[in-house]
Amino acid sequence: MEAGEPCLSMPRCGKSCRLRWTNYLRPDIKRGKFTSQEEHTIIQLHALLGNRWSAIATHLQKRTDNEIKNYWNTHLKKRLANMGIDPVTHKPKNGTLLSGHSKNSANLSHMAQWENARLEAEARLVKQSKLRSPALDSFQAQDSEFPSGPSPVHKPVGPSPYPDVLKGWIGGAWEKTSSSFLEHVGEGILTDELEREKDSGNYLAALRDEGIDNPVQFTPELHEPPLFSTEWASESMLGHTSEHVPSDNFAETFTDLLLNNSCDEGDGGESDNSNGSDGDSCEGNRNYWDSILNLVNSSPSDSPIF
DNA sequence: AAATCACTCAACCGCCCATAT
DNA sequence: AATATGGGCGGTTGAGTGATT
Numbered sequence: 001m002e003a004g005e006p007c008l009s010m011p012r013c014g015k016s017c018r019l020r021w022t023n024y025l026r027p028d029i030k031r032g033k034f035t036s037q038e039e040h041t042i043i044q045l046h047a048l049l050g051n052r053w054s055a056i057a058t059h060l061q062k063r064t065d066n067e068i069k070n071y072w073n074t075h076l077k078k079r080l081a082n083m084g085i086d087p088v089t090h091k092p093k094n095g096t097l098l099s100g101h102s103k104n105s106a107n108l109s110h111m112a113q114w115e116n117a118r119l120e121a122e123a124r125l126v127k128q129s130k131l132r133s134p135a136l137d138s139f140q141a142q143d144s145e146f147p148s149g150p151s152p153v154h155k156p157v158g159p160s161p162y163p164d165v166l167k168g169w170i171g172g173a174w175e176k177t178s179s180s181f182l183e184h185v186g187e188g189i190l191t192d193e194l195e196r197e198k199d200s201g202n203y204l205a206a207l208r209d210e211g212i213d214n215p216v217q218f219t220p221e222l223h224e225p226p227l228f229s230t231e232w233a234s235e236s237m238l239g240h241t242s243e244h245v246p247s248d249n250f251a252e253t254f255t256d257l258l259l260n261n262s263c264d265e266g267d268g269g270e271s272d273n274s275n276g277s278d279g280d281s282c283e284g285n286r287n288y289w290d291s292i293l294n295l296v297n298s299s300p301s302d303s304p305i306f
Numbered sequence: 307a308a309a310t311c312a313c314t315c316a317a318c319c320g321c322c323c324a325t326a327t
Numbered sequence: 328a329a330t331a332t333g334g335g336c337g338g339t340t341g342a343g344t345g346a347t348t
Binding site for chain 3: 014015018022051052053054065066069073
């Protein structure tokens with residue numbers, strides 16, 4: 001059977017058809033090699049979110065979660081393993097990493113908890129808004145490169161009506177794009193959703209579901225300032241002031257290392273580790289986590305997550 | 307040229323959840 | 328309230344293909 005050709009002798013259920021459309025037939029799917037930038041993003045987001053392919057896919061427009069998952073399993077996972085990094089935990093297998101960065105790691109874990117909760121809330125709110133507002137569909141259609149085609153399943157839907165506490169994470173970036181969003185959706189609807197969500201406490205339940213034991217302390221009133229601002233991330237997460245934050249190209253170093261390592265994939269992993277001192281290893285790992293933090297801090301304004 | 311191996315990726319599976327009946 | 332249906336998601340499979348022996 002030719003790749004991509006359905007087996008006509010095998011009847012497909014509706015679910016199978018939908019899946020085929022979602023993962024293969026959709027016109028707005030980008031095919032072919034992943035770019036370095038896309039690899040960067042996948043590695044960094046996987047370190048933050050784990051195997052949440054659909055969440056990762058929202059950051060890679062025109063790539064499906066299935067494609068990202070396959071690419072991770074067939075390429076990136078091996079590459080990390082060859083470098084002596086556990087692709088699950090993103091920590092070195094010898095356990096030397098993060099001796100001075102355990103705090104960062106803990107904070108990233110905390111961030112991941114926040115992100116999990118935020119995704120829950122976002123999905124729920126988008127769904128509710130869509131049900132209630134044809135204007136939102138109109139907004140999404142205008143945002144699409146294929147306005148006449150079916151709605152891409154994984155296409156980011158733009159700034160979504162987060163509860164205040166979630167909106168606060170994005171800070172100025174969200175504010176910038178949200179004005180455009182409000183023009184299309186109508187502020188009343190958004191406000192209603194936010195208020196309703198706040199009143200119902202649903203997102204607090206989502207926080208509890210995600211393992212945040214005491215979500216009460218994260219009420220919007222207590223955390224209105226943008227938690228994900230650069231300043232906050234630098235001081236609170238890295239444990240030092242922003243002047244110690246790595247430079248832009250510094251943040252690229254480790255993922256560049258990963259990408260470059262693909263050239264000698266298969267035999268370079270061991271030697272890379274053998275001739276590197278512990279200090280080099282720590283530095284690489286430091287860069288690795290810094291790059292993730294940098295991604296968090298520098299995500300484009302249209303990012304639905306940060 | 308044939309056999310074997312390694313790799314890719316679309317498709318399938320099972321689970322969970324939301325909604326409809 | 329119970330059941331059916333459909334969608335979303337992550338994990339896994341296996342057919343196809345190219346490289347190697």
